[in-house]
Amino acid sequence: MSDMPIYTATAGTFYGAGVGPGDPLLVTMKTHQLIQSADVVSYIANTDGHSQARDIARYSLAQRSTPVEEVAVPMPMSTDRILANAAYDQAAEQLRQHLQAGQSVVFLCEGDPLFFGSFSYLLQRLSDDFNCLVVPGISSVNASASALQQPLTLLQESFVVVSGRHTDEQLRSALEQHDSVVIMKAGRARPRILAMLHATGRWQDGNYLEYIGRDNQRIINDLDNLADEPGPYFSLFVILRQERPA
């Protein structure tokens, strides 16, 4: 008999559980075990009802011995914070009902829950009233380095994470001041990011990755082969110096 510890979801507790960047085998044991014991499993879904986080956790959900109540939180694909906040308000209210009824709620989060994660906004809304716990997940940043088989940082190298939603000046400053740079949320910002890589002389240092860990994963190490047009939301750039410390 296995003596592996079992992590069980506790009544009335709200969990943020990271499921990693895309490969279902990168779901941690702890998140897998939480999914087995949760009363309610929740996740962000797009307007078509598809959820990246649920899809990553599909094998863990399929291994449950009993069906689980699922709560999909529809999130408009928009940068409008008013729309997003309304969706979080509504979701928090719905999850609150389950928590008040003494159910455990496990909120599945793509990557890590507290790294650019939607879970943060639900935590803000629920943490005053309920016990909340977070299980970390492997972030897309860590997964990108593994996919490239390149260290993110060595010795004295500096490292910064920015977003395609930052201004040109913020992107320029990151690219000029840091050795290693990850640019998240590259999707629609791709043409602007490519222009900044040219402008700062970092073109040769750039790598582009999309859908890391999924069947449609794409990695481009030579940016001359990347179309200068908007791309999918699940994409990022990893910029690493050609000359690295020995």
Ligand SMILES: C[S@@+](CC[C@H](N)C(=O)[O-])C[C@H]1O[C@@H](n2cnc3c(N)ncnc32)[C@H](O)[C@@H]1O
């Ligand atoms: C809202 S953030 C979520 C980050 C996530 N919590 C994490 O820990 O990686 C979404 C951004 O993460 C990046 N991302 C997440 N998963 C990815 C994947 N599998 N492949 C490429 N980029 C990914 C993309 O830049 C995307 O726009």
